[in-house]
Amino acid sequence: MTGPDTVAGQRTGAGTGVGLGTGVGTAAGLRPVPFLRVFGVEVRKTLDTRSGQLLLAGVLLLSVLGTVWAWIARDEQVAVFDRYQDATSLGTVVVLPVIGALAMTSEWTQRTALSTFTLQPRRDRVLVAKLLAALAVAAVTAVIAVGIAAVGTLGAAALHGIPVDWGRPLTSAVGMVLVVTLNALMGAAIGLLLQQTAAAITLYYAAPVGWAATGHRVFGEAAEWLDVFTAFNHVAYLEFGGHLGPILVALGVWIVVPMTVGGVRWLRRDVPS
Amino acid sequence: MIRFENTTKRFGHQAALTEVSFTCDPGTVTGFLGPNGAGKSTALRILAGITRATSGTALVDGRRYRDLPVPGRVVGTVLDAAAQHPGRTGREALRLAASMSDLPASRAEELLERVGLGNAARRRVGTYSLGMRQRLGIAQAMLGDPYVLILDEPANGLDPEGIRWMRETLRVFAAGGGTVLLSSHLLSEVEATVDRLVVISAGRVVAQGELTALLGGAGVVVNGPDLVGLRIALSGAGLAVSAASGGLRVEADTETVGRVASAAGQVLTELRTGGGTGLEDLFFDLTSGRRGPTGPPGTGPAGTRLVAARDKAARDKEVLA
Numbered sequence: 336m337t338g339p340d341t342v343a344g345q346r347t348g349a350g351t352g353v354g355l356g357t358g359v360g361t362a363a364g365l366r367p368v369p370f371l372r373v374f375g376v377e378v379r380k381t382l383d384t385r386s387g388q389l390l391l392a393g394v395l396l397l398s399v400l401g402t403v404w405a406w407i408a409r410d411e412q413v414a415v416f417d418r419y420q421d422a423t424s425l426g427t428v429v430v431l432p433v434i435g436a437l438a439m440t441s442e443w444t445q446r447t448a449l450s451t452f453t454l455q456p457r458r459d460r461v462l463v464a465k466l467l468a469a470l471a472v473a474a475v476t477a478v479i480a481v482g483i484a485a486v487g488t489l490g491a492a493a494l495h496g497i498p499v500d501w502g503r504p505l506t507s508a509v510g511m512v513l514v515v516t517l518n519a520l521m522g523a524a525i526g527l528l529l530q531q532t533a534a535a536i537t538l539y540y541a542a543p544v545g546w547a548a549t550g551h552r553v554f555g556e557a558a559e560w561l562d563v564f565t566a567f568n569h570v571a572y573l574e575f576g577g578h579l580g581p582i583l584v585a586l587g588v589w590i591v592v593p594m595t596v597g598g599v600r601w602l603r604r605d606v607p608s
Numbered sequence: 609m610i611r612f613e614n615t616t617k618r619f620g621h622q623a624a625l626t627e628v629s630f631t632c633d634p635g636t637v638t639g640f641l642g643p644n645g646a647g648k649s650t651a652l653r654i655l656a657g658i659t660r661a662t663s664g665t666a667l668v669d670g671r672r673y674r675d676l677p678v679p680g681r682v683v684g685t686v687l688d689a690a691a692q693h694p695g696r697t698g699r700e701a702l703r704l705a706a707s708m709s710d711l712p713a714s715r716a717e718e719l720l721e722r723v724g725l726g727n728a729a730r731r732r733v734g735t736y737s738l739g740m741r742q743r744l745g746i747a748q749a750m751l752g753d754p755y756v757l758i759l760d761e762p763a764n765g766l767d768p769e770g771i772r773w774m775r776e777t778l779r780v781f782a783a784g785g786g787t788v789l790l791s792s793h794l795l796s797e798v799e800a801t802v803d804r805l806v807v808i809s810a811g812r813v814v815a816q817g818e819l820t821a822l823l824g825g826a827g828v829v830v831n832g833p834d835l836v837g838l839r840i841a842l843s844g845a846g847l848a849v850s851a852a853s854g855g856l857r858v859e860a861d862t863e864t865v866g867r868v869a870s871a872a873g874q875v876l877t878e879l880r881t882g883g884g885t886g887l888e889d890l891f892f893d894l895t896s897g898r899r900g901p902t903g904p905p906g907t908g909p910a911g912t913r914l915v916a917a918r919d920k921a922a923r924d925k926e927v928l929a
Binding site: 383 | 649660673676677679680682685687692693694708709710748
């Protein structure tokens with residue numbers, strides 16, 4: 336992602352393109368930066384800071400540790416793929432949403448919004464690029480985690496000399512990637528709503544847990560309509576039959592609503608000094 | 609070129625900017641001068657499109673900032689040198705910026721060398737001094753070879769060598785036809801760098817014009833071995849002369865005084881504008897409580913001086929707010 340050696344949109348004025356600037360030129364003939372480039376920059380931003388690198392390393396490390404722990408601690412007769420998926424999901428489901436939230440908050444918390452929006456004043460493009468970047472990073476990491484789970488399953492079979500039960504591997508893998516991506520998207524939505532890192536991460540972990548703990552007591556079965564964890568569970572096993580309504584409502588409330596409210600604020604907000 | 613047209617910004621009921629209007633032309637460095645809290649940063653942020661004006665417009669090259677297709681190729685901005693991610697290296701920060709303007713990564717390396725950060729490129733910005741961040745900011749602003757520069761307090765954190773470097777950089781930029789708008793509360797820095805001044809106080813433009821005209825209003829100081837003869841010659845030429853410590857004070861520009869002295873065969877040992885003190889007086893007169901920003905223009909001591917300056921520099925179109 337180091338950029339091409341050609342420069343798109345050559346200016347028609349006398350700018351030399353070298354040196355500290357001759358100060359002469361014209362905006363005529365310049366074309367907007369392609370969206371793919373904006374997207375590439377946002378992907379790069381999630382990976383090029385120490386915090387981003389530590390978080391991603393943490394995700395993979397937790398997945399590997401979960402797998403090794405499963406090898407050591409479990410007294411298995413059969414190596415079940417789904418159980419290794421659970422073992423690796425600790426890292427992806429818990430940590431990747433933080434990467435999603437950071438993607439939406441760090442520009443404001445680290446004050447880089449100043450550079451970002453002066454270089455790309457079309458905030459809508461930056462926002463869409465950031466969301467897609469967070470989703471892409473989450474999805475790719477989830478795919479790697481699924482790979483670790485598969486290796487874990489085969490490793491257990493080899494270590495303990497037991498047979499493998501893949502179950503429905505494709506459903507399991509797709510469900511896991513979907514859930515991890517949705518979790519990251521929810522992290523991003525809450526980050527977008529609050530635009531402050533610490534507050535977003537706190538709300539992300541506290542609010543759905545709070546609802547899951549208290550909602551059922553107050554609203555009984557109806558609480559399912561707002562229980563995002565139940566919705567994620569259905570998605571994980573691709574069980575949409577009969578649950579589609581509650582799933583969509585829960586995802587709408589926990590993802591679409593904060594994303595919409597936060598998005599409007601993102602587009603209009605003055606960059607603080 | 610840069611143009612503010614009746615730019616007004618309110619935070620709630622508080623007015624940060626009131627009907628700010630001025631223009632910066634290609635080939636000039638304009639100093640945006642005012643005390644802290646006068647609204648300089650707010651105005652520059654509105655110009656750069658990161659703060660919304662309540663009313664009025666601010667244009668770069670005839671367009672609103674957000675309508676520029678690739679802003680980094682038209683205008684370079686350093687609004688807050690400290691606003692860099694501390695976890696990124698200087699090189700990474702510039703590469704990201706280059707990428708955002710669709711420029712090659714090699715451009716980042718080039719600018720790192722140019723601003724003297726080549727050796728620090730691999731260090732994280734969190735370890736940079738404020739002066740190094742200013743250089744990084746300038747490098748980022750210059751990446752796209754722009755023809756307009758907007759700098760908020762660019763001298764902040766720079767050592768004397770850095771200030772000199774900044775001054776040279778801006779002069780070369782303007783000499784090549786570029787437009788520079790820089791804010792400062794450091795009078796001496798502004799005086800040595802800018803061609804024009806826009807003075808702001810409590811959100812209103814209280815004076816603007818050519819630096820020489822504003823300074824000229826404070827008169828020039830002239831000295832020579834024959835002060836009596838010199839005084840007669842200057843008075844004879846219709847200039848207002850008064851005694852001053854270390855010579856005579858004349859209400860004229862240096863060239864006029866020099867010509868009169870030359871014609872009269874007078875030897876000069878010193879000839880200078882009112883200098884820093886003149887601008888400093890002007891600045892404090894305009895921005896301190898001695899003359900409220902809402903008072904009628906041209907009534908305070910500085911206002912009088914400004915009117916005098918305007919009359920003398922009739923070619924200028926400076927406006928008293």
